[in-house]
Amino acid sequence: MSDLTQLTAAELSKLYRKGKASPVETMKAVLARTSRVNSEINALCHVDIEPSLKAARESERRWQKGKPLSPIDGVPVSIKELVRVKGWPASMGSKLTDKAPADADAPAVARLREAGAIVFAQSTSSEYGHKGVTDSPLHGITRNPWNTERTPGGSSGGAGAAVAAGLGPLAIGTDGGGSVRIPSSFNGLVGIKATFGRVPAWPPSMTGDLSNTGPMCRTALDCALMLNAISQPDARDAYGLPEDDADYAKKIDGKLKKLKVGFVLRFGDHPVDIEVAALVTKAAKQFEKLGCKVEEVEAPFPYPEAGRAFVIHWLAALQRLLQLFPESRHNEFDPNLLASAKAGLRYSLQDVVNAQVTRRELSIAWNLFFDKYDLLLSPTVAVQPFEAGKNLPEGPEGKANILWSPYTSQFNLSRHPAASVPCGLSRQGLPIGLQIASGHYKDALVLRAAARYAETNPLKFPALPETK
Template structure:
């Protein structure tokens, strides 16, 4: 049984489900499917069951700690988790620790009583759009393990798709929650920068966001309620939101102004992606949204993104000595792009920042005319696992095939990916909904309106259906 978090909490309240039952189901799913997809690098069976029993006692006493008490949850192995190593997919980090501090979102999850199952896979230092590393291997797609789950939060996406916990928390510096959501038929939100505090600071600076990964928009909103609390360790953290992200979630889209850009003016999509996204936009129009097909009017900002991203990679590896000496110990693609990052000057970095600011200003003006921008999440379905780019790519860089995601890390806007269909080969297709900065609740509302009229998010991954038939 694959439960949604909101279903679990309702079941705990009326005693039709127990946290122990839900946690055992998640652990059973990990045992069943993790060998095929490699979603977890650490599973704490004993700790999870102990936490579930404590949660069960609180619910029976009518004293839950918070709205996530007892929800089985996983954490991407980028985020600090007290008592567990955070190795970031790298052999360069000493697993002995000490590991005595939680990242802000993990601290909030503990405070609400969530059951922490373990840590999910990531490429080394979350540097690319697929999930594989020399240390932990590759993460496969729940719909076809011979294809990639995407990245860099691929382990988290595979986990929620397969019922290995209802919630997961990932990070997104250029699409890293939305890319795997698009490839796996799950939901992920990159919130407005600073809404979910991030500590320690990312080497990728203010490109890096923390975001919820779930099977439904409602679950993403519920997780946002838990993890969006001010934390003084993050110098750029926003104040704790006053209300709940569940409030107004079902208000619909009637009268909202939707700008639909099929290609941002410079992207070529797989024809099946085009068709699925166009059909999704028609659903929003039928629900009462005022839809215009329009491009926001910016050129591909990939070079500016590369300067900022590759410089961050160089910073990551700077503490481990000369780059040449890391050959064989570090992902070759990370070494290649970090070597480019070393060549950038302060002037290059400031020029890239200027491009970023101009893009943010342009999108702010765009949202004076349109409440949300809708695009594909990705221009293609998942490709073979273990590759950084699809066969025939004109570039070795992962940004070549993720043109819809990284622009909105530059602008710090909220961007949501929801499933909107499948290819003929049975691989998921994602729809991206982008809002103005601080319009996270509106983005979730649009996503919920779409999910209330479709059932793509309720489809069961191939690995599950195959096991059920066996």
């Protein structure tokens, strides 16, 4: 039998249905691999062994009776530590939180349990998900299983590293500025930030309507299977969309012929790694072979204005932490988070209002773009995975590159769906991601495009991390 830890959720589901593998066998294999591998990458900060084995036994009985709750019944899933799981500490990756067990599941967790998925572990995040890499004063540095000297990205870096390392094929991340898509790119995964409100969230994120909950998997099909579960409405979400009875796993079938696709290599005046540019450009050409009409175009909104609007939204939200915790404990924050929160205090009311105006203008600009083009293709991240433990990669002339992730946050501002799909490995053997975005509510089209592209450009996973 194949190593169960290296199979996708869809592959496990087929084996369960045929009686060739069981949820108990899978859960035991994942737990055993976690005990061997997690110390190398620090992807999971809490593992619930006995409850997960109990859930696996219950799932096994359902499959034996031919009555699984869903195709992901009995599939292990990890949950980012910013997302509530009943009975687990709501740590937010911070030394300052009280670590009291959560008294209720977040909507995505509740829906996954209802679908029979085995919620077995909590994955690491940067503190309050504030940056695009994953390390925190609470849990230390999380590492990329493709190369443990590199970052897995963030803030859902633990989720990305876990799936890439075979510590459960499914993971829940959150995305306030790219935190599902950046680690998906750095770890060779498919991850989607759906249309805002499609996946209910509770409690409300500190970053408000920038933040989204989303799946991170090895395939678009697994993302679709997860979306079928987690996109169900929940009254606790203040911004939830109306119920959508779409079967995403079915909707990702079909060809891409005659779609009009805009390809944007740069969103503005920022550097792009030469290998990132080459692989993403090659991917855009592959869409032409899939029957699309691809045009190289410019982003519809000025990058400096978009970037400033996002930074104001983000830092103005983070400054709330300075009021939530006593000043005597502020030195316990990640120094980068503390600096960001203090920077948020410098913005005036007029700055915030102007940023809101810019956000509306940006959203309209992208709406008009997607009225003309069915899809947007771009890099997910402008750089390759860089050194673990650093907040920023080295840029031109040896200076810190503060513009290393210019592509993802625009779709948090505009609320459009966007996914990352792997488009190859660099010469150093590091994954590079292609971002695919589309108009509002076209989540299934984004996943279908990711699925069709990945079929023509599959990324074969070794068992990671590879022993040296």
